[in-house]
């Protein structure tokens with residue numbers, strides 16, 4: 320199958336590369352010349368484990384290429400994926416669809432022959448209808464079907480999520496498009512993973528419902544964590560205890576500093592906006608968002624409490640800045656508001672992150688970035704473990720203890736058993752536990 324993928328960002332690159340790896344002939348398109356040049360020369364603009372090698376292997380096999388020329392890529396493509404960004408609009412937080420609409424226009428101008436246009440970008444319900452309308456305005460005789468095929472990739476494990484998905488959702492009511500999409504995902508079918516075919520609008524909503532549900536699960540366990548701290552219970556054990564109920568499930572129950580990233584914060588707000596537009600009250604989703612917003616302040620207060628009530632004149636070492644491990648993504652990372660709140664309360668903040676510092680630098684002022692966790696902790700009054708990178712799972716606590724000024728360890732990811740920290744002379748503060 321000949322496939323073009325428009326937008327060589329996170330979703331587009333992973334999608335295009337994995338499709339090529341399955342044997343399809345894929346061209347990834349981006350209008351950014353620097354990005355295309357980098358990719359053509361073997362570079363990768365994002366950090367995603369395994370992606371660089373997979374790109375190189377498929378370029379070498381002649382199944383994957385990169386171009387700025389959308390029309391050339393589309394010529395002869397059976398399927399075109401739209402995988403451009405839908406960032407939140409600064410004015411109202413609603414998903415900005417202008418890139419999607421621009422691409423729809425370009426597609427209308429460039430297609431020849433029957434083409435399946437697939438919306439992979441996360442777009443509000445009804446966007447598929449608009450894309451279809453734009454294409455037919457530009458090209459009234461266009462023979463296209465617009466399909467919704469939401470992505471469920473997690474940064475850091477995107478390749479695994481794409482190649483071994485829990486499910487693939489295809490939203491189309493068109494028989495021809497359905498068969499073509501099933502051929503695109505033949506490998507998934509062969510592996511026995513489910514493919515769910517729905518109406519286009521249903522598929523669009525599945526994406527938002529999935530993210531909102533997962534976000535609600537997180538806000539729920541974070542609230543339970545707060546309660547645990549007051550009643551001498553342990554949130555990780557509560558999570559295990561409820562997660563063993565197969566109706567609840569064990570995943571996504573790790574309490575922490577709140578959810579961040581480019582998806583949950585944006586998608587929950589966008590879903591609320593859709594609900595508002597249709598006069599539907601979504602109080603659970605609303606609360607999920609506000610619990611998460613409040614969480615950042617709570618985390619800053621927790622750190623202040625840990626050092627005796629005030630961080631004024633104190634130095635805090637923050638280990639991990641990205642919104643989660645195995646990504647360099649700083650978007651909506653809880654570290655951003657937490658660090659700012661600490662600074663406003665008079666703290667000096669030093670930080671270290673294995674991958675995120677280049678992205679973090681322009682977003683954080685007056686932070687001293689260091690080269691490793693030990694330099695970061697030197698002379699500090701509290702070590703705050705913010706992101707659970709592998710590198711932080713086995714810190715040399717003895718060495719760390721010898722470097723800090725005051726031995727306080729605030730573990731916002733519950734990486735360390737409190738006893739272990741105490742044994743090394745630290746005052747241990749975690750999430751959802753009393754010690």
Ligand code: UGA
Pocket residue numbers: 441470471472473474475530533537570571572573574575576577578579580581582583586642643
């Ligand atoms: C999320 C979804 O998991 C993907 O299925 C979806 O495709 C993607 O959004 C998207 O819409 O594109 P992602 O944002 O990469 O993926 O990150 P997650 O691994 O889901 O983590 C989200 C946030 O929740 C992070 O801040 C993470 O630290 C936090 N989290 C996650 C917890 O605090 N506890 C957990 O148990 C799990």
